[in-house]
Amino acid sequence: MVTTQAISVQAVSKIYPGGVHALADVSLEVRQGEWIAIMGPSGSGKTTLLSILNGLDKPTSGQIHVLGTDTHGFGPDDWAVFRRENIGLVFQQFHLIPYLTAVENVMLAQYYHSMPVREQALAALERVQLAGRAHHLPSQLSGGEQQRVCIARALINDPKVVLADEPTGNLDEENEARVLDVFRSLHAEGKTLVVVTHDPEIGCAGERIVALSHGKVSKDTRTAEGERLLSARAVTGEVREHLR
Amino acid sequence: MLSRILLDSLTRRLSRKALSVVAVWIGLTLVLALLSLSVDVGDKMNLELRSFGANITVEPLASAIPVDVGGHRLAAEAVPSYLDEAELLKLKAITFFWRNNILGVAPRIRAAGQAKGQDVDLVGVWFDQPVATGSEPLVTGARQVYTHWAVQGAWPTRAEECLVGSAAARRLALAPGDTLALAVGREQLTLKVTGILTSGDKDDGSIIAPLSAVQGLVHAPGKVSSADVSALTTPDNKLAEKYRQDPKALTPDEYDRWYCTPYPGAVAKQVQELIPGSAARVVRRVSETQGMVFSRTKGLIVLLAALTFVVCSLSVTGILTAAVLERRPEMALLQAIGARRADVLVLFLAEMAILGIAGGVLAALTGPLLGRWLVSLVFGSTAELHLAVVLVAPFLGLGLAWAGGLWPVWQAVNQDAAQVLHGN
Numbered sequence: 001m002v003t004t005q006a007i008s009v010q011a012v013s014k015i016y017p018g019g020v021h022a023l024a025d026v027s028l029e030v031r032q033g034e035w036i037a038i039m040g041p042s043g044s045g046k047t048t049l050l051s052i053l054n055g056l057d058k059p060t061s062g063q064i065h066v067l068g069t070d071t072h073g074f075g076p077d078d079w080a081v082f083r084r085e086n087i088g089l090v091f092q093q094f095h096l097i098p099y100l101t102a103v104e105n106v107m108l109a110q111y112y113h114s115m116p117v118r119e120q121a122l123a124a125l126e127r128v129q130l131a132g133r134a135h136h137l138p139s140q141l142s143g144g145e146q147q148r149v150c151i152a153r154a155l156i157n158d159p160k161v162v163l164a165d166e167p168t169g170n171l172d173e174e175n176e177a178r179v180l181d182v183f184r185s186l187h188a189e190g191k192t193l194v195v196v197t198h199d200p201e202i203g204c205a206g207e208r209i210v211a212l213s214h215g216k217v218s219k220d221t222r223t224a225e226g227e228r229l230l231s232a233r234a235v236t237g238e239v240r241e242h243l244r
Numbered sequence: 245m246l247s248r249i250l251l252d253s254l255t256r257r258l259s260r261k262a263l264s265v266v267a268v269w270i271g272l273t274l275v276l277a278l279l280s281l282s283v284d285v286g287d288k289m290n291l292e293l294r295s296f297g298a299n300i301t302v303e304p305l306a307s308a309i310p311v312d313v314g315g316h317r318l319a320a321e322a323v324p325s326y327l328d329e330a331e332l333l334k335l336k337a338i339t340f341f342w343r344n345n346i347l348g349v350a351p352r353i354r355a356a357g358q359a360k361g362q363d364v365d366l367v368g369v370w371f372d373q374p375v376a377t378g379s380e381p382l383v384t385g386a387r388q389v390y391t392h393w394a395v396q397g398a399w400p401t402r403a404e405e406c407l408v409g410s411a412a413a414r415r416l417a418l419a420p421g422d423t424l425a426l427a428v429g430r431e432q433l434t435l436k437v438t439g440i441l442t443s444g445d446k447d448d449g450s451i452i453a454p455l456s457a458v459q460g461l462v463h464a465p466g467k468v469s470s471a472d473v474s475a476l477t478t479p480d481n482k483l484a485e486k487y488r489q490d491p492k493a494l495t496p497d498e499y500d501r502w503y504c505t506p507y508p509g510a511v512a513k514q515v516q517e518l519i520p521g522s523a524a525r526v527v528r529r530v531s532e533t534q535g536m537v538f539s540r541t542k543g544l545i546v547l548l549a550a551l552t553f554v555v556c557s558l559s560v561t562g563i564l565t566a567a568v569l570e571r572r573p574e575m576a577l578l579q580a581i582g583a584r585r586a587d588v589l590v591l592f593l594a595e596m597a598i599l600g601i602a603g604g605v606l607a608a609l610t611g612p613l614l615g616r617w618l619v620s621l622v623f624g625s626t627a628e629l630h631l632a633v634v635l636v637a638p639f640l641g642l643g644l645a646w647a648g649g650l651w652p653v654w655q656a657v658n659q660d661a662a663q664v665l666h667g668n
C-alpha cells in the first residue's frame with residue numbers, strides 16, 4: 001500500500017539555549033489519517049516535538065516534512081500561511097482571545113484563512129456542543145468549554161492535520177469524554193491526529209503510541225485499536241484485491 | 245472582521261487603553277500649547293517690543309531731504325514744513341490696506357521757545373487722543389506709542405497741562421505741580437507741570453505739551469512736524485533684504501509679494517503713498533531687534549515643542565511596551581492560527597492609531613486652551629485659537645502612537661511564539 005506520509009520527522013534534534021537537549025535524533029513517520037499519541041514523562045520533549053511540527057519552534061538539526069512539504073527554510077510567515085491552510089492546533093492552556101466571544105474566536109481563524117462566515121463558525125461550535133455558548137466571552141466559559149472552543153477553532157478551516165498538546169490535561173472526565181468523541185469523529189473523517197497526552201485512556205484511543213524519554217523515541221507501539229484497524233484495513237484490501 | 249476585533253478590543257478593555265490615550269493627550273496638549281504659542285509669539289512679541297518705540301517715522305518730504313545751502317543744512321530747522329494732522333487719520337481708515345497693522349500713531353510738532361529766561365525745546369503731542377476710525381474706537385498718542393516713557397507724577401489730562409523731560413526739569417528746577425510760563429515768539433502760554441518724563445532719548449530735554457497748544461503757539465493749527473507710527477510688521481527676510489539693497493532688482497512677481505507682506509519697509513512705503521507730501525522711514529534699529537528676537541524666540545519655542553514631542557513619544561513607548569508585553573500571548577496565538585507578522589502588526593498599529601487619534605482629538609481641545617493661557621500668562625493678552633494647530637492634532641496623535649508603538653510591537657511579533665504559548 002503506497003501512502004504519502006502526513007508527517008515525516010528525520011533525525012530531529014533540539015538543543016535549547018542553555019544546552020538542554022530537549023530532542024535527540026528523533027525520527028518519526030505518521031501516515032495520513034493516522035491517529036497517534038505521544039506519551040512520556042514530564043520533560044521528555046513532547047511539547048518541543050509538537051512545537052517543531054507546527055513550526056512555532058525550529059529544530060536545531062534534522063528535517064521535517066508535513067503533507068509532503070519540506071519545511072526546511074520556512075520563516076515564521078511561511079509557517080503561519082502553512083498552518084492556516086493545513087494544521088489545526090489545540091493547546092493545553094486553551095489560548096483564546098479574551099475580548100472576543102466564542103464564535104468570534106472561531107471566526108478569527110476563518111479570517112486569517114479565507115473569510116469569516118458566522119454560520120460556519122456557529123456550526124463548528126455546535127459540533128463541540130457549544131451552540132448555546134457562542135456569544136460568551138472566554139472568561140464566562142468553563143475550562144472544558146474553552147477547550148472545546150479551541151477545538152472548534154482548530155477545525156474550522158478543515159485542516160488535514162490536527163496537533164493537540166495535552167488537550168484534556170485541564171479537563172474533568174465528562175469534558176474529556178466529549179473531546180475524545182470529537183477526536184474519534186475527526187479520525188473517522190480521515191484527519192491525521194497527533195495528540196500529546198499523559199492519559200493512557202486518550203493514548204489508547206489512537207492507533208499508535210509513541211513514547212518519548214529524554215528526548216528520544218523509546219517505544220513505538222500499536223494499540224489494540226490500531227491492531228483492529230490494521231486488520232480491518234488488511235481485510236478491506238484483500239476484498240478489494242478479490243473484487244478486481 | 246478586523247474592525248470587529250478592533251472594536252471588541254477597544255470597548256471590552258477600555259480601562260487599559262485609557263492610559264495610553266491619556267499619555268498621548270497630556271503630551272500633545274503640551275506640544276500643541278507650545279505650537280500655538282509659537283504661532284502667537286510673532287504678533288505678541290511685536291506688540292510687546294513696541295516698548296522699544298515706534299518703528300516707522302513719517303515726516304514731511306521737505307524735511308526728509310536735506311537741502312544744503314552754502315554748507316548749512318536747510319531742512320526742518322530753517323524752513324518749518326508740516327504734515328496735515330487730519331491725513332494721519334487715514335492710517336486707520338478702512339481704505340488703508342494695513343490699517344489693522346497700525347497699532348498707534350503719535351504726531352508731534354516741534355517749536356523753540358523760552359522758559360525762565362532759558363531756551364527750551366517744545367514738543368506738542370497727543371497724550372491719549374481718541375481717534376475716529378472707520379471701525380473700532382482707537383485711543384492713541386504718546387502714551388500708547390511711547391511705551392518706554394516713564395512718567396513720574398501724572399500724565400497730562402487737560403489742555404493746559406504738560407510733562408517736562410527729566411533733563412529740562414533739572415535745568416529749569418521744575419517739579420510736578422509747578423507752573424511754567426512759556427514764550428514762543430510773541431505768544432505766551434502758561435502750563436501746569438503734571439509729571440517728569442524719563443524717555444532715555446532727546447525728549448528728556450524737552451517740554452512735552454498737548455499738540456493743539458503747541459500748534460496754537462506756532463500758528464500752525466492742524467499741522468504736525470512728524471509722526472511716529474507703531475506698526476505690526478513681519479521680520480525682514482531675503483526678499484525684504486533684496487528690496488532694501490535695490491528696489492529695482494525685484495521681479496514684478498517678487499515686488500507684488502513684497503508689497504503685500506507687512507515688512508517694515510513695505511508698510512512704510514505704503515504709509516508714505518497714503519499721506520501726501522510725506523516721507524516715511526523705518527526706524528531700522530527697532531525693527532531689526534524686533535525681527536531678530538521674534539524669530540529666535542519662535543525657533544526656541546518650536547524646538548521646545550519638538551523636544552516635548554520626543555519626550556512624549558518615549559513615555560508612550562513605555563506605556564505601549566508594557567501593554568504589548570501583556571498581550572504577547574495574544575500575538576503568539578494569532579500567529580499560531582495563521583496570522584503573518586505583518587497581519588499582527590497591522591492589527592496592533594490600527595488599534596494604536598485609534599488610541600493615538602483619540603488622544604490627539606482630546607489634545608486638540610485642550611492644547612490650544614493651554615496655549616491661550618500661556619499667552620495670557622506671558623504676554624498678558626488673549627490669543628486666538630489657531631485652526632491649523634487644532635487640525636494637525638489628530639495626525640500628531642497618530643504619529644505619537646505609531647512612533648511609540650511600532651518598535652515594541654515589532655519586537656513582540658518576532659518573539660518565540662512557542663515559548664509564549666507554553667507559558668515559559
Ligand SMILES: Nc1ncnc2c1ncn2[C@@H]1O[C@H](COP(=O)(O)OP(=O)(O)OP(=O)(O)O)[C@@H](O)[C@H]1O
Pocket residue numbers: 016017018020021022040041042043044045046047048049663668
Ligand atoms: N524554552 C526553553 N528553554 C530551555 N529549555 C527548555 C525550553 N522549553 C523546554 N525546555 C526543556 O526541554 C525539555 C523538554 O521540554 P518539553 O516542554 O518538551 O517537555 P514535555 O515532555 O512537554 O513535558 P511536560 O509533560 O511537563 O509538558 C525540558 O527539560 C525543558 O525543561
Ligand SMILES: [Mg+2]
Pocket residue numbers: 046047048
Ligand atoms: Mg509539555
